[in-house]
Amino acid sequence: MSETQERDAMTCRACGREERASEGYPCAGCGTFICLICTFRGVTHCAACAAKAPPSPPAA
Ligand SMILES: [Zn+2]
Ligand SMILES: [Zn+2]
Structure with a gap:
């Protein structure tokens, strides 16, 4: 195992993709990793x- 690509990778709990942990943000609810793309x-x-407590805007 000498991958040079996934040193800093974490799985985003919102979209499921592996992104760089240092570029993501913690979930406002539980603190798990959310990637920068989802944050944007x-x-x-x-x-x-999100399934437990859906955000305020009741968009369809
Ligand atoms: Zn994501
Ligand atoms: Zn959470």
Whole structure:
């Protein structure tokens, strides 16, 4: 195992992709990793937290 690519990779709990941990943000609910891409999209909670407590905007 001498991969040079996944040293800093963590699985985003919102979209499931592996992104760099140092570029992501913690879930506002449980603190698990959420990638930068999801953060840019306005995602502040992981999939599990979003399912438990959906965010305020009741968009369809
Ligand atoms: Zn993500
Ligand atoms: Zn969470």
